[in-house]
Amino acid sequence: MASEDDRSRALGRPLDELHPNERIKAGSDYLRGTIAEGLADRISGSISESDNQLTKFHGIYQQDDRELRSERRRQKLEPAYQFMVRVRLPGGVCTPEQWLTLDELARTRANGSLRLTTRQTFQFHGVLKHDLKGTIRGLHEALLDTLAACGDDNRGVMCSVNPHLSSLHAAVHPLAKRVSDHLLPRTGAYHEIWLDRERAIDTREEEEPLYGRTYLPRKFKIGFALPPANDIDVYSQDLGFIGIEEHGALAGFDVCVGGGMGRTDNEPATYPRLADVIGFCRPDRVVQLAETVVTIQRDYGDRVDRKRARMKYTIDDRGLDWFRAELERRLGWSLEPARDYAFEHNGDRYGWVEGEDGRWHCTLFIENGRVRDREDCQLMTGLREIARVHEGEFRVTGNQNLIIAGVKRGQRRRIEKLMAGYGLEDPAHHSAVRRSAMACVALPTCGLAMAESERYLPDLLTRIEGIMEQAGIPEQPIVIRMTGCPNGCARPYLAEIGFSGRAPGKYNMYLGGGFHGQRLNRPYLDNVGEETILETLGPMIHRYARERREGEPFGDFVIRAGYVAEVKAGREFNDPA
């Protein structure tokens, strides 16, 4: 545990004492590296190792189709290199025009599908090297970019989509966008490489006033929640803002710090952690506060071990009191005492609702966020046709779903007709478990996946639905989340039942997460297959059906029933159940 002024692993140490990525960043001339040269090379569909680290800051990840790896190796072909491109979309809001561009690019430059993410944005998969520039240019023309969608910087900023409270959303969403824009890297690399801009006169030192040459030790995440909905899992953010409403208006935010999901198997020093609420702050001070928190992590975060480089460890290692003190010292003012608020759920509420402004909003269930046409459902085509007539906006939710928002009363029928016409399912057709579930992308694109997730969870859910039927509680929502590895991209450690992949067909199972994202779950089964999973859940769910108390969520029940002990702090996560 680092003492408060220990800087031995932090910014300012000689680069060769730090993680290799620190040298790559420092030597990259502000994220330029040799990306441009790599794009020009015709002999490989890939780019160099170190450029791979840099393109992330541009929202671009090199991947390869892992299913073709060994086949292509035998064929003496390099892996089927392709790129994932992630859009920066603060708060998940986009216009119908932008939707049409995204749809077009997905079909002409990517693998024909769009992926809604757990942080409310879009991803393209399967973009080939020679299509990258065209993709970024296309987005640029639609006033979209991918800057800092990945990388050691402030990632896409989340914001509750809660459609009922239109006025609050209207107050908070612009803030989310301002924070995102304010914390963007300032380097000209993005425009030079992807949009063929000339390099502006050399102003190296000023190029990154906030981040500096080595940017952050690791990714950094910010989210704005609007109670009663915790649809962005505010406690999983490095920095969370919880909107406080007073007399129908936005009074300000309770601020929480130090959340994060990522962990590594067999490394107890890594664990998921929930953010702690440290006080209240007024709306006009949000941007300053966000920047200041970022600078603390920039200066104190661990730059030696990337597995412990997130702010949650900085805080645990030095203590929350140290953090608050350092924050208030840098701010020059103190946070007010936290106000009261109450969350009720972290899932989405589906179907049509009327906002206070008289506009209508329809939340669609998009299984695991994958937008593509299937025989039974022309999802991609349908949404394209809707975008052609829709006059409001689209909102991507933190649960990989989509809201057709701001529909005038007169327009609703027309959109309903289109939805019916293209077989866009009425969410009610899906069970409550399915509607509350999330799975990360995993195979075949994710380079870190150890097991299936997006392509497998739907089947597993079908079997669990069977159990729920037998137990006589088919409509009971239970939050189930799966990821293909321990990194936690679908925030599985907050689920009532969580799964993380260990190897093909093998998962860890976690139990006891809080129904509105207020409590971590705990490891229950290690490295098991479907059979064991169902044999274990069967009796548990039946017993839950019999013994649950009025309104008691499954996550609370498994703790009361003694299956697992409650996790009170991330540090305890790896302790024996």
Place this chain on the structure above:
Amino acid sequence: MNPTPLTDQASPLDRQQAERLSRLVEALSPGQASWVSGYLAGLAAAGQPAAPAAAGPDAGARITILYGSETGNAEAIAERARVRAVERGLQARAVDMADYKPRELRQERLVMIVTATHGEGEPPDPAEGFHEFVHGRKAPKLEGTRFAVLALGDSSYEHFCRTGREFDQRLAALGAERIHERVDCDVDFEEGAERWIERALDAFARHAEPAPSNVVAFTGSGERQGTVHDRKNPFHAEVLENLVLNGRGSDKETRHIELSLEGSGLTFEPGDVLCMVAQNRPETVAELIGTLGLSGEETVAGPRGEVTLAEALTHDYEITTLTPPFLEAWAQASGAEALQALTGEGRRREMLEFAHGRHVVDVVGQFPVTGLTAQQFVDMLRRLQPREYSIASSHNANPDEVHLTVAAVRYHSHGRDRHGVASTWLADSVSEGDTVPVYVQRNKHFRLPSDPSTPVIMIGPGTGVAPFRAFVEERECRGAGGRNWLFFGDRRFRTDFLYQTEWQRWLRDGVLDRLDVAFSRDGRDKVYVQDRMRENAAELYAWLQDGAHVYVCGDAERMAPDVHRALIEIVAGEGGLGEEQATDYVKGLQRDRRYQRDVY
């Protein structure tokens, strides 16, 4: 011992040899040194050169530590083992299985393997190739090799440390001697691994010098007195590998075929051609016999004496491609006017147009002849010709193998699917383990420059790239200093970049100096090799002025003429010459054997 350092000036050796020798000498104890001098003297007396196998890359005392690692643990352990070994004054190198040339394995004396297991008991991705090789048909016998295996794993998996176990058992099965017991490490492998390394190195240390008996054995391998193989007496070569080089979604089917020449005595040089004595498809034979209204049991006298008609049509005759003689004979026999109209004087063009895309069976069916005997029919046919394939491997690099790059000929014409005889026989009916009749055909007019320092420019789109794989392999194997520049082209980058990873390695290792590729179906506008040549006109001309040799292989119909034209243009443009002078310049190149083509 510490001799005056060897340099190439101070000795008749070239730099590389000098380095190798002094490296070896440094590592010798006085005892070893005197033994070696005796050994070499002995060789000289016996007038025998030490066979390459012995002198091969640092054979002898060195420990080779091969690691299979995905997330870095095994790699770290392997590196630690190397350091420990060096601290003990042993020669050791740690090599990622992904970068290891399997060919070297048979020469290793001391092998330490450190490997993880991934997937569900599968080898780590980077180790897959080596794992497959060691467990495959081409794995060498390993008598004289000593080894020990350290396995990393996670006991919570069903197949704990399976990959380590597999290597352990397989190496023993190949005749290698296990000199230290395998240990299977769980996720907390640190101490266990540390302890194992020390014990294992104790064992290795005991063997860390080549036993004399061992070395003497090397000198055994002399020249093979192979029998001659030719069309009449082809060698039946076992198929070691037969795979499609084009990735999924490609509309091409280009095969990489590896044949074993073990025991054949066959030798060849880069540029030579392998002839394949193919056979016709059973379905084609049956259809033809049926159309003729014969049974196939009839005996006919053919080139191989008396055999059944079916037999003869399968092995001895060309029964697809229509030849003018056949058409004439058939016109006569059938008396069909339509055919006779084609056979008259000066009607050749019409005849060939008619023949194009038509096969014997079409004519036999369309113009039936009654009462024709089997013998009469086969007498109209042409002998089945062997098919030639540019050899795609270097004899020096793979003494016991020959590699081919074969495009399957399939097309549809006049309402029928057609299959090229040899190429689709290889593609559809020949699998690993089968044998195919082959012999070597010299190709004197397609030869690497005798001076290894001469630069070469190779232009080989599609299967035309085959001989250049042999060229580059050969230049690498011989350590030839000359620069190498390859132009390759095909349809699509993602699926049709034949031997992509091999070219990439040769580029990395500096064996290949330049590689320019043209893929015709990727972008809006079609790009071909000749376009890439033009883009690089200045440099290409400079290479020519430096005495570079130019080689063209592949399609004779369109590619070769286009490339030829491009070459003349480049010379004219860069050399400031007129059309004619440029043409002469290129003719000159051809005369001097500096511009050689092998097109088909």
